[in-house]
Amino acid sequence: MTDLTPSELLPKxxxxxxxxxxxxxxxxxxxxxxxxxxxxxxxxxxxxKSSIVAQARNNAVEMAxxxxxxxxxxxxxxMVFPRDTLAQLLAHGREIVGATYVxxxxxxxxxxxxxxxxxxxxxxxxxxMRHLPTGCLLxxxxxxxxxxxxxxxxxxxxxSGHIIGEDYNFCDRAREAGFQVxxxxxxxxxxGHIGSQAFHLDVALKPDAxxxxxxxxxxxx
Numbered sequence: 001m002t003d004l005t006p007s008e009l010l011p012k013x014x015x016x017x018x019x020x021x022x023x024x025x026x027x028x029x030x031x032x033x034x035x036x037x038x039x040x041x042x043x044x045x046x047x048x049k050s051s052i053v054a055q056a057r058n059n060a061v062e063m064a065x066x067x068x069x070x071x072x073x074x075x076x077x078x079m080v081f082p083r084d085t086l087a088q089l090l091a092h093g094r095e096i097v098g099a100t101y102v103x104x105x106x107x108x109x110x111x112x113x114x115x116x117x118x119x120x121x122x123x124x125x126x127x128x129m130r131h132l133p134t135g136c137l138l139x140x141x142x143x144x145x146x147x148x149x150x151x152x153x154x155x156x157x158x159x160s161g162h163i164i165g166e167d168y169n170f171c172d173r174a175r176e177a178g179f180q181v182x183x184x185x186x187x188x189x190x191x192g193h194i195g196s197q198a199f200h201l202d203v204a205l206k207p208d209a210x211x212x213x214x215x216x217x218x219x220x221x
Contacts, residue, residue, distance in 0.1 A: 010039065010041040012069045013072075013073050013086065014064035015034075015035075015073050016060035016061070016073060017076070017077055018053050018074070019048075019077040020051065023077035027079055030080045030083075031045070031075065034081065034082075037084060037087075044069075046067075053166060057074065057134065057151070060072070060074070065144070072139045072144070073137075073138045074135070074136070074138075075136060078104065078193060078194040079136055079192065080191065080192040081191040082187075082191070089138040092126060094138075095143055096182060097181075098184070099136045099184050099187040100133060101188065102193060112132045112183065113129065113131045114128075114130065115129055126182040127182065128182060128183075132167070132171055132183055134152075134166075134170065136191055143174055147177055152166040152169070154169065
């Protein structure tokens with residue numbers, strides 16, 4: 001781990017949001033709470049809209065670099081998080097640190113992979129990760145100074161026949177460059193991944209539909 005200098009105790013943090021044309025209302029409320037609770041420092045909010053998430057992340061990094069940001073803080077527009085999320089991550093003093101979460105669709109698998117499963121825990125309480133999703137990830141500028149562009153890219157794995165996401169590929173390249181990827185397990189239990197579900201007519205035609213309302217509640221009178 002590289003020690004951060006005292007001048008970075010109140011760093012410039014660019015909050016980078018890759019998205020389409022719209023974001024979730026619950027995300028907007030979480031973002032408002034976070035911005036209002038952030039200690040007095042420069043925290044511009046960068047909206048990087050693109051239909052290709054890797055390109056949106058690359059554009060966000062470039063805009064953050066033009067601003068002179070010390071940290072790039074990725075928050076995806078389908079996340080909810082505590083007001084002190086940024087403060088929690090900054091307090092760790094790591095170049096790459098974030099939180100993990102589950103997929104939005106069943107079976108809701110946990111995203112990311114622990115680097116040393118079964119190994120002794122780090123004294124800091126953080127988990128060193130092989131992969132970590134980028135929906136809630138704080139990255140120091142030094143990481144991008146060492147990596148080549150594009151920083152985020154999709155990769156086709158010929159052996160498995162699968163596409164490796166831009167987030168996992170970024171983690172692989174960052175670790176190859178000498179950085180460690182850390183996960184805050186406490187924060188991971190405090191954030192959420194917003195999903196969506198379509199309800200079809202057969203839901204209303206089920207025999208017990210008249211006896212129960214939404215989420216198992218009594219029907220409306």
